[in-house]
Amino acid sequence: MTTSQKTATASQPPRAPANNAAVTDAQAFVDSHRDEGTSELFGITELCREFGITLRALRFYEDKGLLSPRRINGARVYTRRDRARLSLILRAKDIGSQLSEIKRYLDLYGDQGEGRAQQLSYVIERTDTEIAELEKKRAQIDKTLAELRVINASCRKHLEARLAADKTSAP
Secondary structure, X not given: OOHXXXXXXXXXXXXXXXXXXXXXXXXXXXXXXXXXXXXOEEEHHHHHHHHOOOHHHHHHHHHOOOOOOEEEOOEEEEEHHXXXXXXXXXXXXXXXXXXXXXXXXXXXXXXXXXXXXXXXXXXHHHXXXXXXXXXXXXXXXXXXXXXXXXXXXXXXXXXXXXXXXHHHHOO
């Protein structure tokens, strides 16, 4: 193979296996590492189905460094740690966290959980800030709603008075 062929091959995205043997081998590997009642390893399809996300979304989280699955014969295999991280990613997204914040939070954990106290402190700081911002927004919304109710009630009274006046002045 020439150098230009190697370069061209290296820059191309990985291809799906030509046959199902590699996928079958990867699934067999995943299946062989399952405990009774608990799953130690998960396939990409399993996680997507369980969390209701697309393959593309899962790969996106990998590209952003939020997940790091193992590769077996080119197939992605996820650990319980990856599954827990995915759960946290989706939960954090649901409450409006940015991916950069989510990554920082996940990175604080460390390899063996040594950063758990830092993680908790970070979450407390972030949630305190977010709660204060939401309460401020809620106060503004409540004020706006009160003003709108006053305007609405006033307009209703004026309309009723106008309609009543029109009825009495009609021939």
